[in-house]
Amino acid sequence: MLRSVTRRAARARLPIAGLALALAATLTGCGLLGGDDEGSGSPSGSGGLEKTKIKVGTIPVVDIAPLHYAIEQGYFKDEGLEVETVVQPNGQRAIQGIMSGDLDISFSTYAATFTAQSQRVADFKVVADGLAAKANHLMVVATPNSPVKKATDLPGKKIAITAKNTFTDLAPMAVMKVQGIDYQQIQWIPMPLPEMLGAMTKGDVDAAVVVEPWVTKAMKEAGAVPVLDAASGPTAELPMSGYMAVAGPGKFATTSPNTIAAFQRAMAKAQAQGTDRTKMEPMFVKYAKLDESTAKLVTISTYSTRLEPNRIQRVANLLEEFGAIQGTSTSPR
Numbered sequence: 478m479l480r481s482v483t484r485r486a487a488r489a490r491l492p493i494a495g496l497a498l499a500l501a502a503t504l505t506g507c508g509l510l511g512g513d514d515e516g517s518g519s520p521s522g523s524g525g526l527e528k529t530k531i532k533v534g535t536i537p538v539v540d541i542a543p544l545h546y547a548i549e550q551g552y553f554k555d556e557g558l559e560v561e562t563v564v565q566p567n568g569q570r571a572i573q574g575i576m577s578g579d580l581d582i583s584f585s586t587y588a589a590t591f592t593a594q595s596q597r598v599a600d601f602k603v604v605a606d607g608l609a610a611k612a613n614h615l616m617v618v619a620t621p622n623s624p625v626k627k628a629t630d631l632p633g634k635k636i637a638i639t640a641k642n643t644f645t646d647l648a649p650m651a652v653m654k655v656q657g658i659d660y661q662q663i664q665w666i667p668m669p670l671p672e673m674l675g676a677m678t679k680g681d682v683d684a685a686v687v688v689e690p691w692v693t694k695a696m697k698e699a700g701a702v703p704v705l706d707a708a709s710g711p712t713a714e715l716p717m718s719g720y721m722a723v724a725g726p727g728k729f730a731t732t733s734p735n736t737i738a739a740f741q742r743a744m745a746k747a748q749a750q751g752t753d754r755t756k757m758e759p760m761f762v763k764y765a766k767l768d769e770s771t772a773k774l775v776t777i778s779t780y781s782t783r784l785e786p787n788r789i790q791r792v793a794n795l796l797e798e799f800g801a802i803q804g805t806s807t808s809p810r
Contacts (some may be wrong), residue, residue, distance in 0.1 A: 478617065480778065484512070484570070494584050501575075502611075502698050504658055506770075511747045512758070518693055523533060525557070525735065525738050526556075526557055526558060526691070526733075526735050526736045526739055527732060527735055527738075528729075528732040528733050528736045528798045529557060529559060529582065530556060530558075530559040531558065531559070531560055531561070531581040531582060531729075531736065531740070532560075532561050532562075532563050532581050532582075532712055533560055533561070533562050533563065533578045533580065533581065533582045533583065533584070533720070534562075534563050534564075534565045534570075534571040534575065534582070534583030534584060535563065535564055535565065535584050535764075536565055536566075536567065536568065536571060537582075537764060537765050537766055538688070538765055539562060539574055539586070539608075539610075539674050539689050539690055539757075539765050539775060539778075540584065540607050540608040540691075540717065540718045541559045541584050541607070541764065541765075541778050542751070542757045542760035542761060542764065542765070542780075543747035543748045543750065543751050543757075543760075544560075544562070544584070544720075544744065544746065544747065545562070545760045545764045546561070546643050546747045546748065546756060546760050547560075547747035547752060548560055549772065550742035550747070551644060552722055552742075552744075552747055553739075553743045555602070555741035555743070556740075556742055557739065558730075558736065558739045558740060558743065560799050562741075563579075563580060565583070566584045567661050568586050568589040568783070569584040569589065570587050570591055571584060572585055572589060572590065572601075572721070573648045575599075575600045575601075575721060575722060575723045576598065576723055576730070578728075579735075581722065581733070582604055582720050582721065582737075582740065583720065583721055583722075584607065584718060584720055585718065585719070585720075585721050586643070586644065586717060586718045586723075587645050587716055587717065587718060587719060587792040588642070588644050588647065588684045588792060589643070590603075590719075590721050591792060591793055591796055592642060592802060592803060593795075593803060595802040595803070598724060598770065598786075599602070599723045599725070600606070600671040600725050600728075601721050601723060601724075601728075602721065602722050602723070602724050602730040603719050603720070603721060603784060604719070604720045604722050604730070604737055604740060604741065604779035605720040605740065605741050605745075605748075605784070606716065606719045606720075606748075606782075606783065606784050606785070606789070607630040607716075607717065607718035607720060607779055607780070607781070608716075608717050608718050608778050608779065608780055608781070609658065609714045609716045609717060609788070610644075610688075610707075610708035610712070610714065610715050610716060610717050610776040610777040610779075611708060611714065611776060611779055612708060612709055612713070612776075613689075613692065613706060613708075614688060614689050614692065614707055614708050614717075614776050615644060615645075615648055615688050615689075615706075615707040615708040615712075616632070616685075616686070616687060616688075616692045616703050616704075616705070616706055616707060616708075616717075616774060617636065617649055617684055617686050617688070617703070617704040617705040617706075617707060618625060618677075618684060618687055618692065618695050618696070618701040618702065618703055618704060619677065619683065619685075619701060619702060619704050620677045620678055620695075620700065620701050620702075621682040621701075621702070621713075622678075622680065623677065623680075623683050623684060624683055625683045625684045625704055626704070627704060628653065628656065628658055628704055628705040628728060629654075629658055629686065629706070630704075631658060631660070631663055631705070632658065632659045632660070632661075632662035632663060632700075633662050633663070633664075634663060634664065634683035634684060635664045635667050635682045635683050635684075635688060636649075636663050636664065636665055636666065636682060636683065636684050637667075637668050637672075637673045637676055637682040637684070637685035637686065638665050638666065638685075638686050639667065639668070639669070639670060639686075639781070641665060641807045642666060642709075642796070642801035644688075644709075644715070644717060644798075645686040645687075645688075645696060646665050646686065647795050647796065647801065648686075648707040648708065648712045648715060649686055649707040649742070649797070650710065650799055651707075651710075651711045651712050651795060651799075652705060652706070652709060652710050652712060652773065653705070653713075654790070655711055656708050656710075658763070662753050666681075666682050668693050668771060670687060670688070671674075671691075672689060672693050672699075673685040673691065673695070673722045674691070674699055676696065676700055677695075677699065677701065683717045684704055689719060689775050689776050689778070690761065690765055690767050690772075690775045690778075692775075692776065693771055693774045693775050693776070694767075694771060697771060697774065700716055702728070714779060714794070715755075715792070715795075716781070716789050716792055717755060717778075718789050719789075720740075720744070722737065743798070745782045745783065747781060748780040748782045749780075749782050750783060751777065751779070751780025752777060752780075754773075754777060757777060758772040758773060758775075759772075761775060763778045
């Protein structure tokens with residue numbers, strides 16, 4: 478169950494397919510009210526920072542451009558906070574990092590976090606929203622030599638995805654479902670995103686589901702063409718990622734509400750700059766490791782400046798719709 482811990486909604490529990498995921502606070506400066514059910518956080522806005530140096534797990538994707546921009550512009554420093562970024566090889570390792578305490582906060586996809594939460598591996602809290610997919614950010618693409626020319630060609634074909642029950646298969650299935658395309662006949666082939674282009678070129682797969690910057694790279698480097706926009710219709714502006722922490726006795730989301738509030742204020746300021754390509758493109762080059770010409774072509778998606786439970790609820794609904802998580806709605810507490 479998803480609960481917003483602002484003063485107005487601290488007691489409300491929103492249906493999120495039985496998950497115990499909590500919004501740590503709004504991005505309007507409110508702190509973490511009372512931590513989790515077992516912990517004891519400080520009152521909103523009171524006192525100094527519990528930690529002045531934190532470690533934040535990152536992945537080299539375009540989603541985290543505002544985080545690096547905030548560091549470079551001194552937004553965290555203005556809040557009395559020093560942020561050390563620690564690059565993680567994948568979302569699973571990022572989640573493991575906050576569970577172990579090696580990281581205080583970590584970037585992760587909502588799909589990965591909600592799935593982990595449904596397995597009760599930890600009490601995750603969303604610290605800050607990340608990126609919501611605009612059109613052309615999450616795409617099914619195919620190379621010119623592929624038998625897949627349009628979305629109706631996908632059934633019966635081999636399609637590369639990062640993993641089962643992630644946005645790379647769930648979002649396309651949601652779009653195909655409303656279009657009447659039999660997605661159940663697709664053979665999903667898990668592989669890392671950097672390997673998908675080669676697999677398509679060699680004919681090992683007929684198409685691939687990719688996110689930016691791999692959408693742009695596939696089109697630029699292999700002449701790939703769009704087959705289906707997986708961020709359209711029922712998945713338009715779908716929240717993709719955010720920054721997570723773990724709550725519980727002695728855990729960061731419970732013990733450090735003022736530090737979290739400082740992190741949120743700095744992130745909100747940086748995310749508000751997300752539509753300015755002149756500010757984001759240098760971050761793509763330095764931290765997502767894109768060349769400048771590719772960075773200029775990447776689709777800029779929505780960098781959210783506040784946590785909105787109803788929007789993030791869409792992810793849980795998507796996961797539940799296709800059986801990735803199980804659960805039922807709960808009544809207000």
